[in-house]
Amino acid sequence: MATIYTLHPETPQTRKVEQIREALQRGAVMLYPTDTVYAIGCDLNSKAAIERVRQIKRLSNEKPLTFLCPSLSNIASYTYVADSSYRLVRRLVPGPYTFLLPATKLVPRLVMSPKRKTTGIRVPDHAICQALLQSLGNPVISSSAPVPADMDHRDVSKPELFDFLGPLVDIVIDDEDSVLRHEVSTVLDLTGEEPVVLRQGLGWEAVDDLPLALEVG
Numbered sequence: 001m002a003t004i005y006t007l008h009p010e011t012p013q014t015r016k017v018e019q020i021r022e023a024l025q026r027g028a029v030m031l032y033p034t035d036t037v038y039a040i041g042c043d044l045n046s047k048a049a050i051e052r053v054r055q056i057k058r059l060s061n062e063k064p065l066t067f068l069c070p071s072l073s074n075i076a077s078y079t080y081v082a083d084s085s086y087r088l089v090r091r092l093v094p095g096p097y098t099f100l101l102p103a104t105k106l107v108p109r110l111v112m113s114p115k116r117k118t119t120g121i122r123v124p125d126h127a128i129c130q131a132l133l134q135s136l137g138n139p140v141i142s143s144s145a146p147v148p149a150d151m152d153h154r155d156v157s158k159p160e161l162f163d164f165l166g167p168l169v170d171i172v173i174d175d176e177d178s179v180l181r182h183e184v185s186t187v188l189d190l191t192g193e194e195p196v197v198l199r200q201g202l203g204w205e206a207v208d209d210l211p212l213a214l215e216v217g
Helices: 014-025 047-057 072-078 083-092 127-136 158-165 204-208
Strands: 003-006 030-033 038-041 066-068 097-102 118-122 140-144 171-174 186-189 196-199
Touching: 003 014, 014 030, 014 127, 014 171, 030 127, 030 158, 038 047, 038 158, 047 140, 072 083, 072 118, 083 097, 127 140, 158 171, 186 204
Parallel strands: 003 171, 030 171, 066 118, 097 186
Antiparallel strands: 030 038, 038 140, 066 140, 097 118, 186 196
16 A cells, blocks of 8 residues: 655645655655646656556556656757747746657657657646655656546545555655646647647646637637
8 A cells, every 4th residue: 555645736845846746766656736626746767667567557558657857947958949838838837738759769668649749747746746746856657647447537635635545655745735637638739830738737728819810629
């Protein structure tokens, strides 16, 4: 059964963050809150942990995984960003946005799309995520937490989610919020000449207001 850590949503306790970091460095998989939904994640550099995330989500290796990084500079390290896309990303981060971009060699093959060599990357506006990322020093996988097959994700409570995934992960992080968030990120494909919105989620209004030729995919 997973170890549960209760972290303050605005000022996460340093000692608990360090304990989680040490577990992630050993290959732990965690259930944790983000600025959108609860996610399944691990250290980007742990191949075994990434494989476990795929098993929990029942994802084939053909399905790319998104990961979180702490800042805009990290996006430039893990992906190739055109000048026009960089200006867009700079205006939107940190926030509830997933950017699909060509991956650099720093991105493990288990994470990227094998055919397109692209990856999804985010900079979350979330104190717990940022504390974990700063402590770990590596990006963290972020894949929305699965729910029981007989339940709609919007009907699942936090205790139900913890009970379902607790036996499958090593760490569960409780953000002290009694309400489980269900709103997903807005996904933007920045691999082409023009940005394409693949999914309208949180923060879509800010994207829609930008003076850019955005095509909704």
